[in-house]
Amino acid sequence: MNALMKPKQFPLPSSLKVVPGTERAQAAYPYYTQFAAADDNRFWFYNSMHFPEPMSAFDMVTAEAAYCALGAVNTRVHCLPTTLGIDHRIINGRVYIGGNSVTDPAEIAIRLGEFKQRAFYYYENWERLYDQWRAKMLKLIEDAQALPKPELPELEPLANVHAGRGVASNHILFDTYQKTLEGYFRMWHHHFEFLLLGYGAYMTFFEFCKKAFPEITDQTIARMVAGFDAEIFRPDDELRRLARCAVELGVDKSFQEHASVDEIMRSLKQKGEAGREWLKELESSRNPWFNINVGDGFYHYHRAWNDDLSMPFASLSAYVARVNSGESLHRPIEKLQAERRQLIEDYRELLATDDDRAAYDQMITLAHRVFPYVEGHKFYCEHWYTNLFFNKIREFGGLLAAQGFFPDAEDVFQLTHYELESAIIDLMNAWSTGSKPRGPDHWPPLVAERRAALAVWAKHATPPALGAVPDVIDDPAIVMLWGITRESLDRWLSADGGPNQDEIRGVAACRGVAEGIARIITTVDQMSRLKKGDILVCQITNPTWAPIFDKIAGAVSDIGGSMSHAAIVAREYGLPAVVGTGNGTTRIKDGQRIRVDGGRGIVTILQ
Amino acid sequence: MCSALIGWFADIGLADRLEVGGKGGSLGELTRAGIEVPPGFVLKTAAFERFIETLEGESPVRARVESLKAEDLGGMTVLSGEIRARFAAAPLPADVADAIARALGEFGNGAAQSGVAVRSSATTEDAADASFAGLQDTYLWVKSVEQVQDRVRSCWGSLYSVESMSYRRRRHFKEKNVAMAVVVQTMVDARTAGVMFTRSPLTGDRSVMTIEGSWGLGSAVVGGEVTPDRWVVGKITGEISVREISTKRIRHAAAAAGGVETVPVAEDLQSAACMSDDEIQHLRAIGRKVERHYGRAQDIEWAVERGSERILLLQSRPETVWSAKESAPLGRAAADPASQVLSIFGGRR
Numbered sequence: 001m002n003a004l005m006k007p008k009q010f011p012l013p014s015s016l017k018v019v020p021g022t023e024r025a026q027a028a029y030p031y032y033t034q035f036a037a038a039d040d041n042r043f044w045f046y047n048s049m050h051f052p053e054p055m056s057a058f059d060m061v062t063a064e065a066a067y068c069a070l071g072a073v074n075t076r077v078h079c080l081p082t083t084l085g086i087d088h089r090i091i092n093g094r095v096y097i098g099g100n101s102v103t104d105p106a107e108i109a110i111r112l113g114e115f116k117q118r119a120f121y122y123y124e125n126w127e128r129l130y131d132q133w134r135a136k137m138l139k140l141i142e143d144a145q146a147l148p149k150p151e152l153p154e155l156e157p158l159a160n161v162h163a164g165r166g167v168a169s170n171h172i173l174f175d176t177y178q179k180t181l182e183g184y185f186r187m188w189h190h191h192f193e194f195l196l197l198g199y200g201a202y203m204t205f206f207e208f209c210k211k212a213f214p215e216i217t218d219q220t221i222a223r224m225v226a227g228f229d230a231e232i233f234r235p236d237d238e239l240r241r242l243a244r245c246a247v248e249l250g251v252d253k254s255f256q257e258h259a260s261v262d263e264i265m266r267s268l269k270q271k272g273e274a275g276r277e278w279l280k281e282l283e284s285s286r287n288p289w290f291n292i293n294v295g296d297g298f299y300h301y302h303r304a305w306n307d308d309l310s311m312p313f314a315s316l317s318a319y320v321a322r323v324n325s326g327e328s329l330h331r332p333i334e335k336l337q338a339e340r341r342q343l344i345e346d347y348r349e350l351l352a353t354d355d356d357r358a359a360y361d362q363m364i365t366l367a368h369r370v371f372p373y374v375e376g377h378k379f380y381c382e383h384w385y386t387n388l389f390f391n392k393i394r395e396f397g398g399l400l401a402a403q404g405f406f407p408d409a410e411d412v413f414q415l416t417h418y419e420l421e422s423a424i425i426d427l428m429n430a431w432s433t434g435s436k437p438r439g440p441d442h443w444p445p446l447v448a449e450r451r452a453a454l455a456v457w458a459k460h461a462t463p464p465a466l467g468a469v470p471d472v473i474d475d476p477a478i479v480m481l482w483g484i485t486r487e488s489l490d491r492w493l494s495a496d497g498g499p500n501q502d503e504i505r506g507v508a509a510c511r512g513v514a515e516g517i518a519r520i521i522t523t524v525d526q527m528s529r530l531k532k533g534d535i536l537v538c539q540i541t542n543p544t545w546a547p548i549f550d551k552i553a554g555a556v557s558d559i560g561g562s563m564s565h566a567a568i569v570a571r572e573y574g575l576p577a578v579v580g581t582g583n584g585t586t587r588i589k590d591g592q593r594i595r596v597d598g599g600r601g602i603v604t605i606l607q
Numbered sequence: 608m609c610s611a612l613i614g615w616f617a618d619i620g621l622a623d624r625l626e627v628g629g630k631g632g633s634l635g636e637l638t639r640a641g642i643e644v645p646p647g648f649v650l651k652t653a654a655f656e657r658f659i660e661t662l663e664g665e666s667p668v669r670a671r672v673e674s675l676k677a678e679d680l681g682g683m684t685v686l687s688g689e690i691r692a693r694f695a696a697a698p699l700p701a702d703v704a705d706a707i708a709r710a711l712g713e714f715g716n717g718a719a720q721s722g723v724a725v726r727s728s729a730t731t732e733d734a735a736d737a738s739f740a741g742l743q744d745t746y747l748w749v750k751s752v753e754q755v756q757d758r759v760r761s762c763w764g765s766l767y768s769v770e771s772m773s774y775r776r777r778r779h780f781k782e783k784n785v786a787m788a789v790v791v792q793t794m795v796d797a798r799t800a801g802v803m804f805t806r807s808p809l810t811g812d813r814s815v816m817t818i819e820g821s822w823g824l825g826s827a828v829v830g831g832e833v834t835p836d837r838w839v840v841g842k843i844t845g846e847i848s849v850r851e852i853s854t855k856r857i858r859h860a861a862a863a864a865g866g867v868e869t870v871p872v873a874e875d876l877q878s879a880a881c882m883s884d885d886e887i888q889h890l891r892a893i894g895r896k897v898e899r900h901y902g903r904a905q906d907i908e909w910a911v912e913r914g915s916e917r918i919l920l921l922q923s924r925p926e927t928v929w930s931a932k933e934s935a936p937l938g939r940a941a942a943d944p945a946s947q948v949l950s951i952f953g954g955r956r
Binding site for chain 1: 807809811813815843844846847850941943944947950951
């Protein structure tokens with residue numbers, strides 16, 4: 001061992017034990033995601049930003065598909081000079097990741113030459129390539145929507161026989177599954193096609209501003225760059241539109257606070273023509289804009305509005321009330337754009353030299369050029385496509401559950417994607433031979449065991465990082481995507497046993513200080529617990545949650561940066577907010593009195 | 608009414624510094640720029656010249672200063688005592704005494720009875736001004752015409768303090784060019800007062816203002832007798848990024864007999880912010896206006912008047928520390944704008 005080892009370091013991967021009794025559930029994850037002895041020589045951190053909860057066996061496909069694509073683009077497509085891809089490992093359902101950086105100056109120089117030919121081409125042809133990207137994504141979505149519902153008829157339909165299809169339904173099952181999986185992996189390649197370049201252009205401007213204006217806040221820079229018409233804002237815009245429609249059509253009384261979806265639908269049907277008219281408007285909004293899920297798309301149980309209207313309807317009643325109190329709910333886009341222009345101009349004027357102003361102009365232009373992608377891609381990738389994907393897997397779950405593979409369709413997410421394929425082949429075999437599938441004897445105990453393990457792991461604290469602390473974190477991907485720096489690691493190291501057990505640090509999202517009762521809200525049906533003046537504590541928020549910001553005094557989230565939706569919405573409502581605390585929902589107890597200092601990014605537990 | 612001896616703030620500016628001194632010129636400049644300052648006038652250098660002319664007629668003053676060697680501190684101390692005693696004893700020329708009395712009368716509302724500030728306003732250059740910031744005399748809550756006239760002579764006399772004279776001797780100033788104007792201004796009964804820098808004193812950031820304030824008169828903040836509340840506010844956004852409210856146990860207040868006394872702050876106010884967020888925003892707007900007027904960062908003294916709650920500026924000087932630093936450009940235009948991203952991706956971090 002290194003005799004000069006720092007007095008404090010994170011535990012080695014080999015010292016991190018699988019929680020006793022969950023060994024078999026742990027073994028379900030693919031061999032290449034299990035920690036090995038050589039991993040002790042590297043630095044790893046827990047990706048709590050994307051995977052704040054233990055991941056079920058199937059949901060791990062998101063980590064796998066995403067890192068496969070991210071690494072390919074960084075390492076071999078755009079050739080980022082100083083970094084390759086990101087490895088991932090899984091223990092106790094938690095995803096640890098470690099970057100591969102390039103440190104040899106000769107190799108950096110070679111990669112730099114490649115990077116200029118590749119990445120610069122993207123920057124120079126951004127709009128054309130992005131239009132092309134949108135077309136590719138829409139085609140991919142269309143293909144996914146066209147996949148048949150997985151089913152096995154008792155006998156092959158006569159039409160198929162007479163048509164001479166020559167391929168039986170059990171093969172179609174296999175084909176559909178493989179296409180579903182293939183599409184998901186492909187979607188992640190599209191996702192990363194522009195992402196790092198987009199963040200890089202944004203970070204370039206960000207860091208320049210930090211040098212020119214050392215005390216500028218992150219939010220101010222974000223306001224100079226953020227757009228107002230990206231697709232990700234559309235779902236909320238549609239809700240505002242539907243609220244205005246409801247008032248105009250005179251069906252607003254149907255949207256009482258706390259009314260269930262069924263009650264609202266029943267009430268609308270009693271409203272005759274006006275009710276039907278509104279439902280037509282609802283349908284036009286739903287496709288595609290309700291393909292937005294209530295989380296960030298990384299868990300199968302982050303359901304879409306289209307699958308569970310209770311979330312958008314809860315927001316709708318709040319919006320209807322606001323329209324009735326005289327608000328137009330139109331986002332003043334032109335005014336916001338004018339304010340943004342003024343902000344950019346005012347800061348430009350403060351720069352010391354003409355050279356600075358010339359560089360600033362180039363950087364802000366580039367940041368504006370890339371930002372529609374940075375803001376817009378999430379709707380297509382993490383929301384729309386991901387919903388289609390998980391719902392298709394859910395359909396397989398329904399088929400397998402009906403055949404007795406496990407009690408509930410949702411249990412399908414306790415199988416890895418390899419295991420699911422084997423279960424499907426098992427069923428294909430059984431259908432073809434006329435025997436019983438083996439799955440019903442095999443899967444139920446495993447599914448029960450894995451569900452139990454997830455519950456155990458969720459209560460088991462996991463270290464924020466593993467292995468020796470590197471001297472510097474110089475990997476632009478890790479700095480940009482996770483905001484991890486040497487300083488944040490030092491903070492983590494001092495977190496346990498430090499004097500400030502009552503203090504939780506995160507990203508300053510919206511200035512202001514608020515004190516109130518903490519309400520830990522993890523699902524939409526808990527929202528009614530929020531009382532005026534409470535502080536929302538959640539894992540993540542998205543545009544869906546906007547209307548509840550009317551009620552609360554402040555917000556704290558586990559996940560998110562100064563550009564996250566929680567931050568953007570908080571600023572719109574002028575609410576003190578701290579995002580990206582990592583573990584606010586576990587460290588804060590429901591009902592505790594807390595103080596949110598949104599300007600400094602600090603949450604204090606007062607009692 | 609302006610005259611050869613008196614200049615009201617509204618009628619003077621920085622261009623008049625040889626007649627009204629740096630402080631007087633600056634207060635005039637602010638008034639003209641539409642910034643509220645406590646109303647007042649300057650007793651111009653002509654009054655000083657009239658006074659010293661009479662003294663020179665009796666026995667030389669300036670020639671004796673010029674004959675001193677810069678390092679002759681002993682001689683300087685003796686001469687300083689002698690000249691200042693002569694200044695204190697000599698009566699003001701009748702027209703000067705009369706001009707002061709009449710100007711004080713124009714304040715109305717018995718301002719002269721409730722108290723005025725009498726402040727030195729030297730004609731020397733910026734740098735010298737800065738160095739003498741604490742040396743030249745300022746008298747607060749001066750309460751009668753006679754006292755004002757008395758303090759005017761004290762201000763003039765401060766030009767012949769050992770420090771002032773030795774500074775001039777080291778730089779070989781011509782004594783005949785050295786003169787002193789005096790600012791006479793109504794006092795502000797400050798609820799809160801403090802200082803404001805229109806760029807960060809810590810990092811030089813031009814996009815933020817730092818405001819420090821405490822209860823009572825600003826002398827407690829300037830003199831470092833209290834740890835003030837502190838705010839950092841975005842110059843453009845108004846965003847308050849730092850808000851440090853300290854425990855303020857004492858404040859400076861006007862003493863009944865004139866002058867300033869230290870009094871305890873009521874318990875419930877000690878840990879309360881001495882400025883509301885609205886007032887901070889108002890102060891920010893004033894700071895921006897002054898900075899734009901001068902075209903450079905400013906170091907400002909301000910006060911909130913008790914009762915009227917108006918914010919008044921007492922002084923604005925150019926910021927000198929960061930402005931003196933040569934700032935190398937942080938970037939420049941690139942032939943290919945895309946190459947700007949190499950600062951992130953290029954491995955040069």
